[in-house]
Amino acid sequence: MNTTMAITLIGMVSIAVVGVSGRRPRSGELGEWTVGKRKFSTFTTWFLQAGEAFTTFSFLGLAGIAFGGGVAAAFALCYLAINFILQYFTAPRMRELGRKGGYLTQADFFTDRYRSPLLGKVVAVVGAVFLLPYLQLQITGLGMIVQLATGSRTGGNLSMVLATVLTVAFVLWSGIRGIARVAYLKDALMIFGLVVLLIGVAVSVRGGIGGLFETVRDSHPQLLTFHQEGYDATFFVTAVIISGIGGGLGTMAHLWPPVLAAVSGRALRKNAVWLPLYQIALGIPVIVGFAGILMLKPGSPANSVALTLAGQTLPGWLVGVVAVAAASAAMVPSAAIVVGISSLLSRNLLSARNERTQLRTNHLCVVAAAALALVLGLTRPGLLSDLLLLTYGGLTQLAPAIVMGLARKVRLDAVPALLGILTGVGVLIWLTFGSVDVGTVDTGLIALVPNLVVTAVAQLVVRSRSLAAVPAEAN
Template sequence: MNATMVITVAGIVAIALVGVSGRRAPSKELGEWTVGKRRFSTFTTWFLQAGESFTTFSFLGLAGLAFGAGVAASYALCYLAINFVLQYFTAPRMRQLGLRGGYLTQADFFVDRYRSPLLGKVVAVVGAVFLLPYLQLQITGLGMIVQLATGSRAGGNWSMVLATVLTVGFVLWSGIRGIARVAYLKDALMIVGLVVLVVGVAVSVHGGIGGTFATLRDARPNLLTLNQPGYDGTFFVTAVIISSIGGGLGTMAHLWPPVLAAGSGRALRSNAVWLPLYQIALGIPVIVGFAGVLLLSKGAEPNSVALTLAGQTLPGWLVGLVAVAAASAAMVPSAAIVVGISSLLSRNLFSARTPRAQLRTNHVCVVVAAGLALVLGLLRPGLLADMLLLTYGGLTQLAPAIVMGLAKRVRLGAMPALLGIVAGVAVLTWLTFGGVDVGTVDTGLIALGVNVVVTVVAQVVLGGRTVGRDQGVEAVGARLG
């Protein structure tokens, strides 16, 4: 076992130990495990919310996209910044409703605002199904990170198993407090890892970072335009729109616990103002991808660009440090996604009656969800590749109902909301798996258009009474709890 592998494995274990240290006392009910006491500080909430900005996509995906598609990779920097602009308005309102109504999950919002347990169950299923491929992405990405850093395929597989088991362990033991504790470490590691990586690239390319762009301008100017096949201006604009809606309007279930756990709406607004600073760090993988165009062969695997360059430009122990940083970027989002999936299933789909039964059911769901994602990642890593394309697009189908539910009075009926979601998901599935050619337009945006039309027509035909929900919502919260 070489030094890189030793450092990587030790780092993965250390990350889990930090997560275990987050537990204060045994959780006796799902609320404590999922959202704590709803008094998290601005500092803690910052790191919990930042988790979605730094994932395995930050290390592997962005660099690979820049390597193959050029400047189109910058769409990630755009949509994440827009996410926080939208969250400035939506997150405090979600927290306010959650505090009054006792929400623990995204689906609780739908049950409460639309007075429809059926809608809550549908949302729970949609959320769990479309988050599963995102969970597999994190786990598979971690295996790829270790494999690329150490050169050992077997080592990558064993690291996937080890990291998944350790992540499940600290999540079950500490809940959201453990995730928060690891999030502190993860962001520090990510910043250090990205800086080390960009410095290694800078000293390897003639003229440094400036020389990289100057050389690309002369040798591969097409990479600095939105004219790449499959990655033109239409792709860029529609991808930014659908991803901004998906993240900014709370359509992803694993983003709700940090919001519901925040101590105040002011903390959420403050974070929404300053979190876009992380986009500076996310520019580094894009630069690394551009450097890969100059330093690697054209046939290189795009997702391997960042760590391949690290192996070529850095000593083994520094490669190990970069791998640990990347591993933390897989483990923390994995933990948050597992919490999102398990709480939806245990609270809203299976509807266990007592707090203790909910917590036990939740723990079973944690193990099953993580185990399924791990098995698929090991045996059929490409099985959910197409489904991954549905994650943002599929979850974005919840956006119209969320927007209407955030209003003081809910003027949309539960059945029109349900029909719109079902229609959008059905159209998205047909466009993705039916071989329909829509060019470079994001299929999620097309499905969202159908969703809105069906919702409006159903509202006109079926009607639905205006629901005033801001008064007496505490009673609804009691029923949810």
């Protein structure tokens, strides 16, 4: 075992130890495990909400897009800005409704606001199904990170298993409190790892960062425009819109517990104002991706750019530190996603009679979801590649019903909301698996159009029937 691998494994175990140190819920109830006592401070909520900004995508995907698509990688910075603007208005309202209605999950919102347990169950299924590939991405990405950092495929697989077991352990023990505790460490590691990587690249590339972009401008000017194959202006605009809607309107179930656990709406608004500071750090993988254009051979695997450059520019022990930082960026989001999936299944789909039974069922769902994602990551890493494209697009189909449900008075009925969601999801699946050529337009955005049309038409039908029934009853 080399130094890099040893540091990586020790780091992952340390992350789990920090998570286990979070206070174990004494009540044995799902509510305490999922949202605590709804009194998380601004500081704690900050790190819980920030967890979604730093994932394995930050290390692997963002640098890879910059390597192959140039400035198109900036879409991540743009959609996050939209996310935080929308969250300034939506998150406090979600928390307010959650406190009054006792929500623990996203599906609770649908059940309560639309007075439809069936709608809640459908949303629970949609949320769990479309979050599963996102969970598998984090686990598979972690294995890739360790493999690239150590040069050992066996080490990568071992790390996937170890990280999954450790994540499940601290999630079962501490719930959201453990995730919050680890989030502090994870963000510190991420910032340190990215800065170290940036310094290594800046020292190694000719002319430093300034010279890097001058060289790219002269030798690869097309990368500074939206004219790369697959990364044109249409991709950029539609990806920003669909991702901004998805995150800003709370369509992803694992984003709800941090909001519901916040001490106040004011805390959430303050975070929405200051969380965009994290986008500064996300600029580092973009710079690293551009450096890869000059320092790596053409045709190199895009997702390996960041870790390959780390291996070329940093000593082994520092590569290990960067790998630990990247591992934390997989473990913390994985923990949050597991909580989101398991809570939906145990509380809304299986609907156990009391909270203690819900908690036991929830723990089984945690193990099952993590195990399924791990098995797919080890045996069929490409199996969910198409489904992964549906994650944001599929969950965005919940957006119209969420917006209507956040209003003071819900003017949309449950049946139209349900039909709209099913239509959007159905169209999205057809576009993705039916080999329909839509160019670089995001399929989730296309599917949102029939979703809205069906919702509107169904609502008109329901209301017209209601109005027609009133005179009949009067007579």
